Amino acid sequence: MPFYDASILRRQQEVSRSYYSNHRNRAWDSWKAIRCKKWKEIEWQGRLEWALLKQEWKWIAMFFVAEYFNLIMHNFVYWLEGKMWGASGPPPPLIDLGIIAFAGIFPLSYSWLVGFFLYLLIGMVLILCLGRLLLNNVPWGCPETVLEKREGETAALRTCCIPVPFVYICKRACQVLTIGLVLRVLSFLFTLEPNPADYCHPPFWDPPDALLEILGRIEIVGSCGDLLFSAHTLHAMAMMLTVLRHAPGLYLVTGLAVASMVMVVISMLAFKNHYSHDIVTAIYTSVLLWMLTPEPTVADCDLLKVELPPGDMWGGGR
DSSP states (O other), X not given: OXXXXXXXXXXXXXXXXXXXXXXXXXXXXXXXXXXXXXXXXXXXXXXXXXXXXXXXXXXXXXXXXXXXXXXXXXXXXXXXHHHHHGGGOOXXXXXXXXXXXXXXXXXXXXTTHHHHHHHHHHHXXXXXXXXXXXXXXXXXXXXXXXXXXXXXXXXXXXXXXXXXXXXXXXXXXXXHHHHHHHHHHHHHTTOOXXXXXXXXXXXXXXXXXXXXXXXXXXXXXXXXXXXXSOHHHHHHHHHHHHHHHHOTTOHHHHHHHHHHHHHHHHHHHHTTSSOHHHHHHHHHHHHHHHHHSOOOOGGGSOTTTSOXXXXXXXXXXX
């Protein structure tokens, strides 16, 4: 394992954009300098991410628990609506200006658009993961940490600029989503609203009628008991904010992320999956949660304590 000493390992919480403007000739600030990592570098980065995952797994696990809790609770509310409204289904939906403005702009056969743009945003976040694992010198444009290493008294000082590890990025997104999903359950659990979607009215009205169905029915789209606020918007906003924060230098990717977010909102109104206030509430809730969660940096990782394989971020060996 390489030897790191606190006196020669310098961590910076933030490297601002001025860092890039003053160092235009540096390799990692040039698109032309992008290259694939050597296998030793990929192994080191992968081991680092794995070591961090073993430390930060709790928030990621809590996210999956919150997702299942959210599914159970919206099935429960759907069951409760069935008991209160009976086989005839819910009362007429509320008047919503957003739905009136966008309903019918897409054919019903295009209802897959909501999921498509949400998964596109998720895919962009996964690209951040692969990019950090496989590529060097990518001009992410985000805060990075400068690490310096000297292997001996007379050896030259070696400098490396690395972005925030993907595990820390996932941790922050999971924090936003976990807290947001709990707040969402507390919102839709106590106020029953008639869902404007066609599949929530006869002849498609089909609430669960048994405990096993409440616990086991998995419907990402198609449930009728969870309106305020929109989970699709919450997830899409968390993904978009992640891309905007950790890859602002990739203008094509960030532009596509913003456009995808807009399409998620429009398509949900067009297919009447949610009322406008469900979407607006999800947007400002996700932004507030993002602002309240800690900003992850490489400085959060104590490289002196993390067990790493032989080699380092430069691809060197013992």
